[in-house]
Amino acid sequence: MTDLILHHYDGSPFAEKVRLMMGLKGLTWQSVDIPFIMPKPDLMPLTGGYRKTPVLQIGADIYCDTKLIAEELERRHPSPSLMAGGLGLAQAVAGLAENGMFWTVAGFVMGTNADKMPAAFHEDRARMRGATSVNIDRLKAAAPGHAEQLKPQLAWAEDLITNGGIFLAGETAGLADLTLYHPLWFLANGGRKVRAIMEPFPALAGFMERVAAIGHGTRHDMSGADALAIAKDATPAETSGVAGNAEGWQAGDQVSITPMDYARDPVVGALVTYNGQEIAVQRTDDAVGDVTVHFPRVGFAIRATA
Numbered sequence: 438m439t440d441l442i443l444h445h446y447d448g449s450p451f452a453e454k455v456r457l458m459m460g461l462k463g464l465t466w467q468s469v470d471i472p473f474i475m476p477k478p479d480l481m482p483l484t485g486g487y488r489k490t491p492v493l494q495i496g497a498d499i500y501c502d503t504k505l506i507a508e509e510l511e512r513r514h515p516s517p518s519l520m521a522g523g524l525g526l527a528q529a530v531a532g533l534a535e536n537g538m539f540w541t542v543a544g545f546v547m548g549t550n551a552d553k554m555p556a557a558f559h560e561d562r563a564r565m566r567g568a569t570s571v572n573i574d575r576l577k578a579a580a581p582g583h584a585e586q587l588k589p590q591l592a593w594a595e596d597l598i599t600n601g602g603i604f605l606a607g608e609t610a611g612l613a614d615l616t617l618y619h620p621l622w623f624l625a626n627g628g629r630k631v632r633a634i635m636e637p638f639p640a641l642a643g644f645m646e647r648v649a650a651i652g653h654g655t656r657h658d659m660s661g662a663d664a665l666a667i668a669k670d671a672t673p674a675e676t677s678g679v680a681g682n683a684e685g686w687q688a689g690d691q692v693s694i695t696p697m698d699y700a701r702d703p704v705v706g707a708l709v710t711y712n713g714q715e716i717a718v719q720r721t722d723d724a725v726g727d728v729t730v731h732f733p734r735v736g737f738a739i740r741a742t743a
């Protein structure tokens with residue numbers, strides 16, 4: 438049986454990025470369907486509080502954030518490589534696709550479809566962003582502004598595609614393509630009214646077809662309870678340890694790790710990895726025993742708790 442367990446839901450764009458990683462590498466994986474709003478009762482024992490989607494579980498090791506998931510999949514399953522064009526290209530594309538486009542797409546899709554979404558969804562996302570209340574009228578009124586912000590970014594995406602080859606780095610698909618693709622996929626799935634904004638950019642449609650053809654590898658469903666039992670039976674893998682760092686963190690320090698952008702739920706544990714790219718804590722939970730929760734260093738804050 439495969440040891441790759443992806444906790445995700447079908448509508449999640451960031452999860453689509455990882456499903457395509459599985460496809461690009463031809464991997465077989467277990468799919469645990471998680472709720473798209475809190476509470477996420479079978480996920481929290483694994484992550485210790487991190488709630489974003491997706492999360493990759495390998496035994497008692499839990500990988501948070503798609504940037505780290507990509508690197509971990511590449512480390513464990515190097516061939517075929519995800520890194521066509523290099524990791525730097527993928528991170529640069531992420532600046533446009535995930536820091537820029539994703540938010541304008543989300544604002545445009547949510548604002549345009551606000552009346553179709555359940556109140557619980559709006560409340561959850563407002564809480565996740567740190568807002569104290571939901572204002573549907575303001576969401577709707579902001580949609581045209583998001584659309585205008587999005588148009589130049591779609592033109593830049595079109596420009597990247599037309600100046601690339603079949604894929605951004607030439608003949609071979611890589612992480613940069615999956616990174617650019619998933620906000621476009623979100624937009625394309627947002628209904629006829631929002632999809633129309635892509636019409637002046639014909640290269641986007643061809644690019645999306647080529648990336649979609651990569652597929653998702655081989656997916657098997659698994660229950661959340663089975664995933665918890667697997668974590669409980671497993672032991673966290675050896676880590677690369679805590680290397681010297683300007684902040685002075687030492688192995689075993691009790692720390693909290695928190696996303697710096699949104700969904701700032703702290704994960705508390707003993708620091709076991711700090712290697713420049715990645716940080717990880719080990720923690721214990723009755724449902725899963727000892728688990729190591731891994732994060733990218735970039736974009737996450739570490740604070741001492743003891």
Ligand SMILES: N[C@@H](CCC(=O)N[C@@H](CS)C(=O)NCC(=O)O)C(=O)O
Pocket residue numbers: 449450451452473474475488489490491501502503504565
């Ligand atoms: N930087 C994160 C972003 C993940 C993210 O924001 N995912 C969205 C879904 S596409 C999310 O977590 N939404 C709230 C939720 O699913 O609870 C990553 O690369 O994994």
